[in-house]
Amino acid sequence: MEFIASITLDVSYVHKIRRLWKMGGDPRNPLKNVLVSPLFTDPKTLAAFRELRENNEVEQIYFDSGAYSVQKGRISYEEMYWSLLSYYRENGWADWYVLPDYVPLSSDSPEDVWYKVQTTANMSNLFYTEMPEHLKLRALPVIQGHSIEQIEFCLENYLKIEGLQRIGFGSFPTNGKNSSVNTLSPDALSSLSHLTKILDVQNIGLHAFGVGTPPVIFLLHEAGVRSFDSVGWMKTAGFGKIYMPFVRAYNITYRDRTARGLTKQAFLELKRLTNHDCFFCQSFEKLAQSRDYRFMHNLIVVMDTIDQLSGPRSIDVEKILDIYSPYYAKMNAGAFA
Numbered sequence: 001m002e003f004i005a006s007i008t009l010d011v012s013y014v015h016k017i018r019r020l021w022k023m024g025g026d027p028r029n030p031l032k033n034v035l036v037s038p039l040f041t042d043p044k045t046l047a048a049f050r051e052l053r054e055n056n057e058v059e060q061i062y063f064d065s066g067a068y069s070v071q072k073g074r075i076s077y078e079e080m081y082w083s084l085l086s087y088y089r090e091n092g093w094a095d096w097y098v099l100p101d102y103v104p105l106s107s108d109s110p111e112d113v114w115y116k117v118q119t120t121a122n123m124s125n126l127f128y129t130e131m132p133e134h135l136k137l138r139a140l141p142v143i144q145g146h147s148i149e150q151i152e153f154c155l156e157n158y159l160k161i162e163g164l165q166r167i168g169f170g171s172f173p174t175n176g177k178n179s180s181v182n183t184l185s186p187d188a189l190s191s192l193s194h195l196t197k198i199l200d201v202q203n204i205g206l207h208a209f210g211v212g213t214p215p216v217i218f219l220l221h222e223a224g225v226r227s228f229d230s231v232g233w234m235k236t237a238g239f240g241k242i243y244m245p246f247v248r249a250y251n252i253t254y255r256d257r258t259a260r261g262l263t264k265q266a267f268l269e270l271k272r273l274t275n276h277d278c279f280f281c282q283s284f285e286k287l288a289q290s291r292d293y294r295f296m297h298n299l300i301v302v303m304d305t306i307d308q309l310s311g312p313r314s315i316d317v318e319k320i321l322d323i324y325s326p327y328y329a330k331m332n333a334g335a336f337a
């Protein structure tokens, strides 16, 4: 399972993460894989990433389509299509190129959803033919759709592309302020399992877009997903919340009275249960006080969760899910029983 850090902020944050990471002394590289939306990212940030990639400090760069901005009405789908094509033609330094998808909203009529699904599939295929030859093996088309028929419509179109190595899935339900956070539902989970069964045969990896709290990482892994990108570790820290391995975000600052919190005692118990320890969570008080420490801790927790999934497991995942992420424990039992 590969974690792709989605970076939506300016370059000063990239430097800050790197600086803090060195302080923590962890030998892993949190920015090994990075996803950026070139159409909506400051050119200085893109230049910094290009340099990091050229020095191999970042090993894979994913260019995202920026479909979220179409969803928010900032640009039209057509504008995104043409701007993306011209940007990709001039920038061969990324490792993966997400094709232009059109995200259906839960408020769309059934006709509108089908229109967006068909546009995503047909225009992605057209876009692919217009991409420079040497980038074609790095194309990453995205499946959008609410029903199995719609998902399969996209899939059938993409499987016509020869030599495809990765396909993305982007139709997750949203919640949070401004519907800006993707979340995993039982339906989305069963779509993912269905897709990986088909894709595994052809050795095509499935990427999940914009999801990745620790219990969700576990479920994605169970469903056979190979990679995911997330900005949740950063966003959630801004809301005073922290992750623990296999545990959803809990508030520890108590500034948000509506959020369910985690006491210091429960936090210490969780550190013990999950074998988690890092430079940034040595002091509960400091973690509650510093947003920077929270996002660094969250970043390490994401990486710890993945390491637990890929190596020999030293913690009782089912027990932790049952106690601290019951919603996902139920989803796990339902989907894979």
Ligand SMILES: [Zn+2]
Pocket: 276, 277, 278, 279, 280, 281, 297, 300
């Ligand atoms: Zn920690």
